[in-house]
Amino acid sequence: MDFLIAPVVVAVIAGVLAAAISIVDKIVNNYGPVNISINGGEKIVTLNGGESLLSSLASQEIFIPSACGGRGSCGAGKCQVTSDVGVHLPTELPYLSKEEIEKNIRLSCQVKVKTDIDIMIPEDLFNVKKFKSTVKSIRDVTHDIKEVIFDLQGEEINFQAGRYVQLVVPPYDKIKGTTQRAYSMSSKPGDKGVIEVLIRLVPGGIATTWVHTRLKEGMEVELIGPFGDFERSETDAAMVCVAGGSGMAPFKSILYDMFEKGETDRDVWYFFGARTTKDVFYMKEIMELDGKWEKFHFIPALSEPEEGSGWTGETGIITDVLDNYLKTKINSEKAREGYLCGSPGMIGACNKVLTANGIHLDKIYYDNFA
Amino acid sequence: MVPDLNPVVLLFASIFTSNILLANFLGMCSFISISKDMKSSNGLGLAVTVVLTLTAMLNWVLLQYVLIPLDLLYLRYIIFIIVIAATVQILEMVIDRVSPALYMSLGIFLPLITVNCAILGVALFMQIRNYSFIQTVVFAFGSGLGWWLAIVTLAAIQKKLVKAPVPAGLKGPGITLITIGFMAMAFIGFSGMLSVQ
Numbered sequence: 415m416d417f418l419i420a421p422v423v424v425a426v427i428a429g430v431l432a433a434a435i436s437i438v439d440k441i442v443n444n445y446g447p448v449n450i451s452i453n454g455g456e457k458i459v460t461l462n463g464g465e466s467l468l469s470s471l472a473s474q475e476i477f478i479p480s481a482c483g484g485r486g487s488c489g490a491g492k493c494q495v496t497s498d499v500g501v502h503l504p505t506e507l508p509y510l511s512k513e514e515i516e517k518n519i520r521l522s523c524q525v526k527v528k529t530d531i532d533i534m535i536p537e538d539l540f541n542v543k544k545f546k547s548t549v550k551s552i553r554d555v556t557h558d559i560k561e562v563i564f565d566l567q568g569e570e571i572n573f574q575a576g577r578y579v580q581l582v583v584p585p586y587d588k589i590k591g592t593t594q595r596a597y598s599m600s601s602k603p604g605d606k607g608v609i610e611v612l613i614r615l616v617p618g619g620i621a622t623t624w625v626h627t628r629l630k631e632g633m634e635v636e637l638i639g640p641f642g643d644f645e646r647s648e649t650d651a652a653m654v655c656v657a658g659g660s661g662m663a664p665f666k667s668i669l670y671d672m673f674e675k676g677e678t679d680r681d682v683w684y685f686f687g688a689r690t691t692k693d694v695f696y697m698k699e700i701m702e703l704d705g706k707w708e709k710f711h712f713i714p715a716l717s718e719p720e721e722g723s724g725w726t727g728e729t730g731i732i733t734d735v736l737d738n739y740l741k742t743k744i745n746s747e748k749a750r751e752g753y754l755c756g757s758p759g760m761i762g763a764c765n766k767v768l769t770a771n772g773i774h775l776d777k778i779y780y781d782n783f784a
Numbered sequence: 785m786v787p788d789l790n791p792v793v794l795l796f797a798s799i800f801t802s803n804i805l806l807a808n809f810l811g812m813c814s815f816i817s818i819s820k821d822m823k824s825s826n827g828l829g830l831a832v833t834v835v836l837t838l839t840a841m842l843n844w845v846l847l848q849y850v851l852i853p854l855d856l857l858y859l860r861y862i863i864f865i866i867v868i869a870a871t872v873q874i875l876e877m878v879i880d881r882v883s884p885a886l887y888m889s890l891g892i893f894l895p896l897i898t899v900n901c902a903i904l905g906v907a908l909f910m911q912i913r914n915y916s917f918i919q920t921v922v923f924a925f926g927s928g929l930g931w932w933l934a935i936v937t938l939a940a941i942q943k944k945l946v947k948a949p950v951p952a953g954l955k956g957p958g959i960t961l962i963t964i965g966f967m968a969m970a971f972i973g974f975s976g977m978l979s980v981q
Contacts, residue, residue, distance in 0.1 A: 419854055419856065420856055420859055423850060423851075423854060423856055423859065423863075424859060424862060424863070424866075427846065427850070427863060427866060427867075428866055431866060431867065431870035432870070434870065434874065435870055435873050435874055438874045438877055438878070439877060442877045442878055442880075442881045443877065443881070500884055500885065501885050503884065503885065503888050504888055505888065526884070528881075
């Protein structure tokens with residue numbers, strides 16, 4: 415039986431050490447029940463510590479925005495912590511300004527709840543809900559953009575036009591764990607029973623690949639929302655809206671909402687940029703709106719229209735078209751505001767053109783989903 | 785046969801003349817990659833010292849009371865590694881609880897201490913050289929301090945090197961290795977004063 419000694423010794427030693435690790439884990443990672451006091455005691459939730467603030471709150475049906483899904487790469491999940499939770503972590507610093515650091519604004523996905531903690535969150539977030547929806551329809555609006563309509567199964571969503579929802583993508587293939595991604599709602603606030611989004615296929619994208627290859631009508635999908643602060647201002651300044659590709663979504667919602675509510679006394683310029691005639695969509699619908707609404711001007715522009723495609727709209731890069739209109743057609747004596755939705759590159763370029771034409775950065779609104 | 789060594793001599797020898805890094809060149813990879821920043825160097829130096837001392841003690845006990853009596857010396861590599869891995873795991877959890885900032889700054893290098901050759905090296909030296917328990921503790925602690933001293937010294941030199949006109953081809957690891965070579969020569973310069981086996 416001598417041959418058994420060696421394996422038994424190794425097994426016993428490994429077993430004792432494994433037990434030691436589990437015991438330490440139980441002691442060290444057991445924070446016991448902790449209280450999260452929200453907005454100065456307005457709401458107090460009690461839960462077991464050890465998780466991130468973001469997921470702790472989510473387990474209590476309070477949803478802090480996390481456009482990237484809690485990876486700490488979007489900086490959306492900011493929240494003010496008014497009790498002491500230690501110094502800012504290196505993973506938080508890139509997303510916080512000096513003023514925010516002084517006010518102890520933290521990224522909720524990076525802060526672990528270890529002791530009782532006091533936080534301040536905007537009242538709006540109490541309105542955020544998790545919806546169990548079914549896919550009502552999926553439609554290809556271009557070769558790489560799908561319009562997806564989710565039915566909320568009798569529940570209702572109340573939101574301002576321009577807000578976004580987070581789509582919860584279940585694990586598939588090699589993607590372990592659920593993923594969340596933010597998409598602007600293109601449905602009108604008036605249609606409370608459904609949520610419509612536009613999703614462009616991003617090569618290699620976890621969520622967009624899933625939507626384009628796996629999502630089928632009738633499937634059950636979770637949505638969390640509404641989030642964001644993108645909305646039309648309550649002024650009478652002319653709105654200069656610029657969208658690229660699936661950036662159409664929030665404007666579709668805002669424009670139809672304005673038209674439906676009779677806010678047609680405001681100048682609205684809507685620039686829509688795409689590459690070829692294959693990439694444009696909703697042309698007929700928006701043109702129709704343009705016809706019915708005197709102060710609304712729709713300017714679709716293609717950067718590379720195909721020969722003989724019969725394209726009659728503007729030609730050129732969207733920023734050049736925008737610059738030209740700002741200089742020659744849009745009255746610069748009246749107040750103007752910029753509204754942007756598209757890729758980070760497009761937003762950066764449009765910011766430059768708008769500021770060069772005298773629209774201050776404070777008056778330019780956009781969401782950042784990176 | 786336990787060697788006749790004064791623990792004080794052994795302590796100084798393991799820090800300076802037989803520095804685990806500069807005389808034996810063990811534990812190089814984290815030494816080179818972390819030494820760019822003084823704060824992380826200090827954190828890692830502390831972590832290595834603690835892990836080294838703890839694991840050497842545990843390993844000595846297992847060696848003397850399990851492996852040698854049962855004639856299982858050939859299992860020493862696997863046993864030493866298991867003990868080191870478990871200690872690092874426990875330490876990682878404790879640091880995460882006690883100091884999240886240190887935990888974040890050590891990052892991937894804390895779990896990598898598991899495969900830091902200096903730690904296995906010290907365990908094997910203590911076995912080959914037949915150290916007593918006191919000698920093992922002193923030797924391990926001294927080796928940890930020596931590793932800490934070396935990485936902090938290199939971090940300080942690297943700070944100066946940033947501004948130095950290093951030829952393009954030698955920038956980065958090249959000049960770092962040359963610097964380590966000079967440091968090793970300087971440390972070995974002490975070897976006439978003390979020496980241990």
